[in-house]
Amino acid sequence: MTIQLKKLDPYRYEIPIGSVPGMNVPGLIFSDSVLLKDIQNDQSIEQVANTACLPGIVKAALAMPDIHCGYGFPIGGVVATDANHGAISPGGVGFDINCGVRLVKTALSKQAVDAKMESLIGMLSRDIPTGTGSFGDVSLTESDYEKIFRTGAGWSIQQGFGRPEDLDTIESNGCLEGVNPEKVSPRARERGKKQLGTLGSGNHFIEVQYVETLYSKQIASVFGLVEKQVVVMIHSGSRGLGHQVCTDFLKMIGQASKQYGYRLPDRQLACVPVTSDEGKDYLSAMNCAANYAWANRQCLMGRVESAMVKALDLSPETLGASLLYDIAHNIVKLETHQIDGKPRKVAVHRKGATRAFPAGHPEVPAVYQSTGHPVIVPGDMGRYSYVLVGNPSIMEETFGSSCHGAGRILSRSAALRATEGRSIISELKEIGVTVKGATKSGIREEAPEAYKDVARVVEVMEKAGLVTKVARLRPMGAIKG
Amino acid sequence: MNSDLFSPFKIIDTTADIGLIAFGTSLMALFENAGKGLFSLIADLNRVEPRFTYPVHSKASGLKVQDPEGLLVEWLNELIYIHQTRNVLGKICHLTSIELELRGYFLGEPIDWSKHELKFDIKAATFHRLYIKKTASSLYEGQVIFDI
Numbered sequence: 001m002t003i004q005l006k007k008l009d010p011y012r013y014e015i016p017i018g019s020v021p022g023m024n025v026p027g028l029i030f031s032d033s034v035l036l037k038d039i040q041n042d043q044s045i046e047q048v049a050n051t052a053c054l055p056g057i058v059k060a061a062l063a064m065p066d067i068h069c070g071y072g073f074p075i076g077g078v079v080a081t082d083a084n085h086g087a088i089s090p091g092g093v094g095f096d097i098n099c100g101v102r103l104v105k106t107a108l109s110k111q112a113v114d115a116k117m118e119s120l121i122g123m124l125s126r127d128i129p130t131g132t133g134s135f136g137d138v139s140l141t142e143s144d145y146e147k148i149f150r151t152g153a154g155w156s157i158q159q160g161f162g163r164p165e166d167l168d169t170i171e172s173n174g175c176l177e178g179v180n181p182e183k184v185s186p187r188a189r190e191r192g193k194k195q196l197g198t199l200g201s202g203n204h205f206i207e208v209q210y211v212e213t214l215y216s217k218q219i220a221s222v223f224g225l226v227e228k229q230v231v232v233m234i235h236s237g238s239r240g241l242g243h244q245v246c247t248d249f250l251k252m253i254g255q256a257s258k259q260y261g262y263r264l265p266d267r268q269l270a271c272v273p274v275t276s277d278e279g280k281d282y283l284s285a286m287n288c289a290a291n292y293a294w295a296n297r298q299c300l301m302g303r304v305e306s307a308m309v310k311a312l313d314l315s316p317e318t319l320g321a322s323l324l325y326d327i328a329h330n331i332v333k334l335e336t337h338q339i340d341g342k343p344r345k346v347a348v349h350r351k352g353a354t355r356a357f358p359a360g361h362p363e364v365p366a367v368y369q370s371t372g373h374p375v376i377v378p379g380d381m382g383r384y385s386y387v388l389v390g391n392p393s394i395m396e397e398t399f400g401s402s403c404h405g406a407g408r409i410l411s412r413s414a415a416l417r418a419t420e421g422r423s424i425i426s427e428l429k430e431i432g433v434t435v436k437g438a439t440k441s442g443i444r445e446e447a448p449e450a451y452k453d454v455a456r457v458v459e460v461m462e463k464a465g466l467v468t469k470v471a472r473l474r475p476m477g478a479i480k481g
Numbered sequence: 482m483n484s485d486l487f488s489p490f491k492i493i494d495t496t497a498d499i500g501l502i503a504f505g506t507s508l509m510a511l512f513e514n515a516g517k518g519l520f521s522l523i524a525d526l527n528r529v530e531p532r533f534t535y536p537v538h539s540k541a542s543g544l545k546v547q548d549p550e551g552l553l554v555e556w557l558n559e560l561i562y563i564h565q566t567r568n569v570l571g572k573i574c575h576l577t578s579i580e581l582e583l584r585g586y587f588l589g590e591p592i593d594w595s596k597h598e599l600k601f602d603i604k605a606a607t608f609h610r611l612y613i614k615k616t617a618s619s620l621y622e623g624q625v626i627f628d629i
Contacts (some may be wrong), residue, residue, distance in 0.1 A: 042496045069496040071609030071626060095605050095628045131602070190566050201602035202629055240565055243604040243628065247558055250608065254551065267550075267608035411494040412601075412629070441600065481602075 003045050005029070005036075011464040015049050015061075020265060022053040028060040030398075032460050035065050038409050038452060042069035044076075050265045051079050055273075056086020058339050058346055062398055064353050065460040066407030066452065070094065072268025075352035078401040083334050083345040087262065087271035088279045090253055090286070092349030093332050095246040097286055098293035099204075099237030100328040100354075101376045102170070103387070104301055106308070107320025108230040110210040113476065116312055117208070117434045121477040123311035124206055124436075128303050130481045131201050131438020135194040145189055148196070149181045152291030153298040153326075161197075161302025162323070168365050170326040171355060171373075174294040176333075180284035184241070185248050188285075192241025192292060197299035199236050201438065201481035203446060206304060207233045207378070208476045209385060215469040219371045219389060223324060225471050232308075233378060233385060233473070234300050236481075237330065238293035245289045249282045274334075274347050283332070290331055297326060324387075325365075325374040327354045329404045337399050348399050356390030356402035356467060375467065377458060379406045381435060381478055382428055382448030386458050387471040394466045403461055406454035415450040416441060434477035443480055487620060490518030499601060500610070500626035508549055509576045511613065511621040512556050516574030516587060519557055522601045522627065523564065529572040529597065531588030535563055539583040550611045553623055556583055557606035565604070568592045603627045 006014040008028075013036065015027030027048040031039060039045060044067045051073055052061035058080050067076030072091035081087050113120065129136050140148070148155045153174025157164055167173045199206060211229045214220045225231075238245075254270040256278045262271060272278040305321045312319070332349045339346070357364050358372040365373060372389035379385045394400055410418060424447045428435050437443040461467045490503040501518040505511030520526060537559045556579075560571060569591050576585035592599070605628040613623040 044496075071498075071607040071628065091608075095607075131599075187562060187566075191562070240604065244562070247605050251551075251555070254608065267611060270608070408496050411496050412499060413492070413494045439598065439600075 020049040029063040044074040047074040056082040064403040065457045066403045072266045073351045079349045080346040088274045089271035090249045091268040094330040095243045096237035097242035098290035098328045102326035103324040104232040110228045120311040121434045123307040125479045127307045129198040136197040149288035153294040156295045156298035166323045176287040179287045183285035188244035195239035204481040207478040209473040212474040213472040238289045242289040354404045358390040379454030380448040380451040385473045388467040406451040410450040412445040419444040437480035489514035513574045520571040532590045
């Protein structure tokens with residue numbers, strides 16, 4: 001299916017209502033002409049149009065410049081539905097509920113760590129279970145689950161991972177309210193029981209980076225970022241538990257949606273009213289899984305810090321680790337936004353997109369009130385990642401949402417074909433990046449060329465007036481799932 | 482029974498994930514081949530021995546007869562669940578019933594890290610681009626995309 005886009009300006013392309021049957025609102029893609037060529041190579045434009053069919057969707061079905069084909073919803077999609085009259089869709093969150101990133105600052109300089117990267121990456125890969133079938137050394141009890149679902153990252157802090165003040169700089173303080181542990185199935189619990197504190201596979205990673213460029217010294221100063229500073233980015237989610245929650249509810253909501261008269265162009269878009277019993281059950285289970293993910297990233301951060309202390313042979317005080325911020329990429333949240341000049345409660349589905357609330361927003365942590373909270377945008381292993389902030393206009397245009405990464409351009413199989421016979425590990429080593437992975441094929445699937453240039457993605461966001469660049473981070477080494 | 486005249490499955494690309502198209506002379510044969518295809522994505526089947534039997538059982542939902550696609554997703558998610566929670570690999574799948582309940586088993590063995598190198602960490606079968614149809618040559622053909 002070819003959909004004709006209407007170019008609104010160099011960074012905004014509209015999908016007119018009627019491009020696919022049943023659209024309630026237009027689609028809006030933030031992109032430039034170069035990125036659009038990649039976007040047009042897969043089904044993602046059609047997927048944006050399909051999400052515009054969701055009952056109760058408000059304003060427009062949005063797509064960030066890192067958009068690529070997902071299931072039902074595109075990855076990089078943002079959809080807000082009226083919380084009283086609209087629908088909620090597990091497909092709008094995805095399988096890895098609250099997959100997200102956190103950025104840990106250290107007091108170390110690049111120069112102090114450079115010579116020890118082999119030992120550091122080796123220690124990280126030894127201490128942090130990664131890859132398919134990896135299990136942690138913790139086996140959660142039902143009592144643990146109850147606490148994790150209700151306290152999120154706070155549970156991990158109580159177990160000795162990180163510091164109480166970390167909660168101040170995690171989205172939603174690392175814990176969503178409105179949980180109902182009874183709605184998380186025994187199967188989901190079984191899948192997540194031994195996975196807390198494990199990285200997972202696919203595109204999950206822990207990357208040691210340094211601050212290469214500061215674009216806004218004033219905001220960087222508030223964030224505590226300085227040139228050459230070593231930071232660590234952690235990308236992981238809710239592991240098997242979140243996947244099973246999504247699987248359970250897709251099945252249940254797929255059947256329930258028919259009784260509400262909903263007919264959608266893709267079964268993966270199955271949805272029910274936000275206010276229905278099924279909708280409330282999904283939201284309360286999803287919140288549990290999101291809290292598990294925050295507990296997981298908190299635990300991973302603690303393990304990273306311990307590994308750094310050991311590998312670099314220094315004290316925790318000298319390491320000086322502190323949490324810059326932690327954001328969710330796959331989540332639905334009930335938020336109040338200005339729609340047609342009036343405040344309205346909406347269910348904002350962000351699937352491969354992140355919050356980017358600007359200065360002054362009540363949900364921005366006190367320490368970042370003057371700047372907006374950090375928006376962490378990972379790139380790829382070979383190039384760079386970014387720290388941004390949202391501009392005031394982002395609330396009006398995208399429900400306070402930003403791109404979440406570079407976005408894939410090669411499928412995993414295509415990446416394997418493109419890297420056949422090559423050692424990505426050696427290639428990265430030549431440019432000063434030390435990488436270890438659970439499997440060689442996993443590293444090839446995640447080769448830098450499999451991704452768009454995140455600089456271009458960020459540039460579109462910036463030129464569209466939505467974000468301000470704060471810092472660019474360069475990779476020094478990584479462990480991959 | 483599966484025919485030697487056609488491939489039981491073929492792997493297909495998606496941007497971020499992976500999928501397969503399976504074939505069978507009957508709906509049950511299609512499901513069995515889709516199961517084999519799934520396990521082929523997880524590990525090299527040449528290195529998996531069918532030493533143990535792992536039962537698969539899912540209670541009827543009432544929609545199954547009218548919804549073979551939904552049933553295919555359920556079957557594959559059952560296999561994924563057993564693989565993920567019991568740390569086992571499959572090689573050969575058998576279905577005994579898809580009418581009032583989903584019943585079957587697969588043959589395989591526990592993951593042995595010294596012998597098996599795992600490929601894709603398949604976490605779920607999705608409803609995206611899901612279909613089952615009959616081909617011109619009277620084969621059943623089904624497509625499913627997996628989350629990895």
